[in-house]
Amino acid sequence: MSKEINLDGNIVSVLMGRQCQAKYIDPEIGSYKGxxxxxxxxxxxxxxxxxxxxxxxPLFSEKDIDKPPEKRIHYVEQIRDYMQPLPIHIQIESTLSLMIRRGYLGRNPLSPFYARQFAVGIKDIMEKDLDLNGENLIGNKSTAKSYSVIGISGIGKTTAVETTLLMYPQVITHSKYQKNGLTLGYLKQIVWLKLECPFNGSRKSFCQQFFLTVDQILQTNYYHKFVNSRTTEEELITKMAHICSLHCVGVLAIDEIQRMKRGEEAQKMLDFFVELSTKLGVPLLYIGTYKAIPMFSMLLANGRRASGMGAEFMDPMKQDKQWNLFLEDLWEYQWTKKKVPLTEDLNNAMYELTQGVTDFVINLFIKSQQYAIAYGQEKLTVSLIRKVAIHNLRLVQDIIDALASGEKKAIEKYDDLSPGWVETNNYIKALGVRIGLHGKISDQHKRTRNVSKSKENFKYLVTFAMNFDLSETAAIKIVTKAMDTNKGMLDLDAQQVIVTQMILDKAKEHSNKNEIKEKRPKKVVYFPYQQDVRLIEKNAKKDKISIVQALKEEGIVKSFTEFLD
Incomplete structure (x- = not known):
């Protein structure tokens, strides 16, 4: 959930996460305990x-394809929420998990350092240099690291970071914690906070946004308490650092870092970030375009700790295994009357027209379907997609052409794409090598999709089995047994056959057990309904067709999507 705040006439979005009371669990890792x-x-x-x-x-049902075009155009918009786990997402989550926990090692509120920092004064701690051992004025050593996520606009940097942050509660309220004779009183812990670098790039605006954001989250009144016409920029910075320490901010994510001013003003802002991390132990996550590379280089110049956990470069996807995985899964969601398979020509056209930029791909896929539906063509073709791209990607066409050319001079015209090869290469070398997870995540993604599909099939098959006049408990028992025989890996039609056969076998077994031994005159069984399963089975044998085929003809065996909305 997001809320909007007004900062100097600019609307800034505040990312809001869930809040909860503290429930303590064993963290397993020794250094995390206590x-x-x-x-x-x-x-x-x-x-x-x-x-x-x-x-x-997206929520997708085959029966939605039969709905009016006016409605289907809206269904297609659901694709905007499409998100697939890619290697970059796993890397970001893993790094943030480490950053938050490792950052808290040096900030335990049960430690004497927590109270001492307020007694000595945050201002004095910030102004005093670290000693030779890397300890601050009160003798505490930061365990915080910083991290950068860099990539072109529209590549999904912010979405990836926000998705990861929302996996954690934003605020945890502590009230009763006792361990080894130590007690923690009332404390509102802010696990994460996401800010945007202001449009004017100033430290004062940044601090103002910080107070407004915290007030939105905690329902406090810090902005009115600290911000007035007489407050200096330095005083605001000190107060911001104080609140970060008071509420034990686990990670401070700073988006749109490329907006920062250049020159002396930028250096002051970067110095503040470094001091917040090295002197008070607050982990920092920087998010920006390649335009910010010179600033990240300045951070490195301010000390190795500023880079800490390294960086992720979110470049456009290459037309390789990862691209195919992404597009193949996306291609399943077609609300046009005629669903077309992803051919090599279509794959090539989508890549050529978007150059693997996630936002461009999603938008082109949505707009192409909406065009096909609105103009009655009802299927995706290469020529249609090219036509839609001309109208809908015209504002970014120069960027796409530059990426397609692969030429340094063409790309360097857009500092959002690359600020200069020398600075980027130096930055990468200084940060070291990243972990590659492409093959592993590809397999993992398929498993995740299979698990999701298997759950949907299970629900459908239980409903299907109950049509045979079984109780829900009996239906669940039979479907579970049926899916266990093949580990749920067969397609739905095959699963239906197995479930139907097991129901019939069960019925026959039950019938044999209750068969009366003495001969009685044959009874004429009257079937009051044409769709009585017993009558259908009888007629199927008579017509020499399979029971499943007969059930399908009578409309009892439905398509997979019948029960999904």
């Missing part, structure tokens, strides 16, 4: 759990 800030966090997620959390698929 720290309420860490013990109150959710368990560390596995790769599978992260993938399932990130995966967001």
């Amino acid at each position: 720290n309420p800030l860490i013990e109150a966090l959710p368990p560390i997620k596995t790769l599978n759990e992260v993938s399932e959390t990130i995966l967001n698929l």
Whole structure:
């Protein structure tokens, strides 16, 4: 959820997460134990759990294709929420998980350092240099690291970071924590906070946004308490640092970092960020375009700790395995009357017209379907997609052409794409090598999709089985047994055959057990309804067709989407 605030005439969006009372769990890792800030966090997620959390698929039903075009145009818009777990998402989640927990190691509120920092004064701690051991004025050493996510506009940087942050509660309220004779009183812990670098790039505006954001989240009154016409920029910075320490901010994410002013003003802002991290232990996450690379280079010049956890470069997808995985899954969501398979020509056209930029791909896919529906063509073709691209991507066409050319001079015209090869290369070298997860995540993604599909099939098959006059408990028992025989890997039609056969076998077995031994005159069975399953079975044998085929002809075996809305 997001809320909008007005900052100097500019509307800024505030990302709002969930809030909860502290529930302490065993963090398992020895160094994390005895720290309420860490013990109150959710368990560390596995790769599978992260993938399932990130995966967001549009609500799709085959029967929606029969709806009027006016409605289907709206259905297509659901694709905007489409999100698929890619290697970059896993890397960001893993890094943030480490940053938050490692950052709290040096900020345990049960430690004497927590109270001492307020007794000595945040202002004095910020102004005093670290000693040779890297300790601040009160003798505490920061365990905070910083991290950068860099990429062109529209590549999905902000979405990736926000999705990860929302996996954690934003605010945790502590009231009763006791361990080893130590007690923690009332404390509102801000696990994460996301800000945007203001349009004017000033430190004063940045601090004002910080107070407004915290007030929205905690329902406090810091802005009116600290911000007035007489307050200096330095005083605001000190107060902001104080609130970060008071509420134990786990990570401060700063988006649109490329907006920062150049020259002396930029240096002051960067110095403040470095001091917040190195002297008070607040982990920082910078998000920006390639235009920000010179500023990140300045951060490196201010000390290795400023880079800490390294950086992720979110470049457009290359036309490789990852691109194919992304587009193949996306292509499933077609609300046109005629669903077309993803051919090599269509794949090539989509890549050529978007150059693998996520936002461009999603938009082109949506607009192409809406055009096809609105003008009665009702299917996607290469020529249609090219036509739509001319009208809908015209504002970014020069950028797409530059990316397609691959030429340095063409790309360097747009500092959002690349600020200069020398600075970028130097920055990458200084940060070291990243972990590659492409092959592993591809397999994991398929497993996640299969699990999701299997759950949907299970629900459908239970409803299907209950049409045979079974109780829900009996239906669940049969479907579970049927899916266990093949681990749920067969397609839905095959599963229906197995379930139907098991129901009939069960009925026959029950009939044999209750058969009366003495001969009685044959009864003529009257079937009051044409769709009585017993009558259908009888006629199927007579017509020498399979029971499943007969059930389908009578409309009892429905398509998979019949029960999905």
